[in-house]
Amino acid sequence: MGKVTGFLEFERLEEGYEPVEKRLKNYKEFVIGLKADEAKVQGARCMDCGTPFCNNGCPVNNIIPDFNDLVFRQDWRNAITVLHSTNNFPEFTGRICPAPCEAACTLNVNNDAVGIKSIEHAIIDKAWEEGWVVPQPPKVKTGKKVAVVGSGPSGLAAAQQLARAGHDVTVFEKNSRIGGLLRYGIPDFKMEKSHIDRRVAQMQAEGVTFRTGVLIGAMPEGSKVTNDAKEVVSAEQLKADFDAVVLCGGSEQSRDLPVPGRELDGVHFAMEFLPQQNKVNAGDKLKNQLRAEGKHVIVIGGGDTGSDCVGTSNRHGAASVTQFEVMPQPPEKENKPLVWPYWPLKLRTSSSHEEGCVREFAVSTKAILGDKGKVTGLQTVNVEFKDGKLLEIAGTEKTYKADLVLLAMGFVNPVNTVLEAFGVEKDPRGNARAGVDIDSGYKTNVAKVFAAGDMRRGQSLVVWAIREGRQAARAVDEFLMGATTLPR
Incomplete structure (x- = not known):
């Protein structure tokens, strides 16, 4: 594969970034992809x-050595054929996937992994x-006829x-635009939404109908989940009109922080903050948009969503940005002989962190402080894990100044009114109960209703969502036709 001695001769080359001072002035992508050579x-x-x-490290089982070899030989046309054979949307994964394939790369045992993600990005x-x-x-x-609920x-x-x-x-989508959390959860500077738009155009030409602003079931009262629905369709109507229904909604119920002061003005879920900026970027007019300019922002949660809040706050012109993580700081380098080829625990610094952010580890928030109903700070304490607790x-108590607090601690389950509307059984975590083996085939307990993606497996990666959507499609096709030629 590739050049027989290539791994001995060439170093890993990372994709480039636009300078921080330039990229903070807009919401455009700033990654500089690899040139052909x-x-x-x-x-x-x-x-x-x-x-x-x-x-196997890749959830969609991309045939990575083959397209690496084709790119080495500059046979780009066949490279995209191989890539598309397992992945419908490599422009999504080539931008926002954390690349578990690279963690599993054999070269990663004692060297830098092949830049698989950057090659995928270049191909598409x-x-x-x-x-x-x-x-x-x-x-x-x-x-x-098949109904797909959710357009992520x-x-x-x-x-x-x-x-x-x-x-x-x-495809039924409760918001005014197609894309689900790709559209409203991923900042434009990580993935511009034109990539979604041209896939939608391709799919429309293939015969897919998209219906936006349509809510299936009902929205919980007081819900803060993104929702532009102007029409409600019942589960019964959907089952009557279609031969199969596939539930593919996202895991949108954010994990809350039950501490004193949670009700103060200025404390918001990340998924209240991020979608608003994406909507403004798309040309929507919003009243009272959540803005970070001039504010001391604290982001609670050390994952990707928290990082997205950091990058967006910096683009707003925040006075300062601090990110809390309750877990201890991981090592800068993983113990490769111990963890390879699995996803390693190590310190990961995103492009948003490099744009300006103080990161605090092993910090727990005890209370949110306020004055006249508005947040003014956080009371914290350092923590450690002992005997699983x-x-x-x-003596580590501390007070931080804060004008805006963003909760980015992950998502616990999908908006369960959809599952309840169909009568779908849930697993202990509140997700749709549906197996993935050949016999289970993503089927729920309700006849002709299937579930896939975050709605079935919980919060996960975009590449896992694509895998589940593809596999669920195969199961539905077999259910409808008695046999299928779609790949599993």
Whole structure:
């Protein structure tokens, strides 16, 4: 694969970034992708390792050694064919996937992994530039109708696969634009929404119908989940109108922080803050948008959503940004002999952190402080884990100034009114109960109703959502037709 001695001759080359001072002035993508000759060198580093663990490290099982080799040989047309054979939307994963494939790369045992994500990014961008990404409408229609609820990555993947199998697919989205959490949860500076728009156009040409502003079931009273619905359709109506229903909503119920002062003005979920900026970027007019300019911002939660809040706050012009993580600071380098080829625990510094952020680890918030109903600060204490318990460390209490507090501690489950409307059984975490093996086939306890993506597995990666959407589509096709040629 690639050049036999390439991994000995060439170093890993990272994608570049626009300077911080330039990128903070807008919400555009700032990653500088590899040029064709640079991607060729990265493809040359792929070893003939015999057992390509990267394939299994990738949730969609991308055939990574093959497209690395094709890029090395500059056969870009076949490279995109191989990439599309397992991944409907490599422009999404090539931008926002954390690349578990690279953690599993054999070269990563004692060296820097092959830059698989950057190669994937280069392949799909070139494919769009060359006009190789075209609609693939079915040659034969089945006459079967499928409803897909939710237009995030799992819903889009399921819809595209089912449409290509010849079914009439309608995607229902409660917001005014297609994309789900890709649209409203991922900042534009990480992935511009034009990438979603051109996939929607491709899918429409393949026969997929998109209905926006349509809520399935009912929204819980007082919910702060993003919702632009102007029409409500009952679960009963959907089951009556379609031969199969696939529930692909996101895991949108944010984990809350039950401490004194939570009710103060200026304390918000990340998913109240981030979607608003994406809507403004898209041209929407919002009243009372949550803004961070001139404010001391504290982000509670050390994951990707928290990092997105950091980047957005810096673009607003925040006076300061501090991010809390309750877990201790991980090591800068993982213990590769111990963890490879699995996803390692190590310190990860995002581009948003590099733009300006103080990171505090092993910090727990005891109370949110306020004056006249508005947040003014946080009272914290350092913590440590002992015998599986989180314990406070005496004498480490501290007070932080804060004008805006953003809660980014993950998501606990989907908006369960959708599941309740269909009568779908839930697992102990509040997700749809549906198995993934061949016999279970993403089926719920309700006849002809399937579930996939975050709604079934809980909060996860975009690449896992695509995998589940593809596999659910295969299960639905087999359910409708008795057999299927869609890949699992």
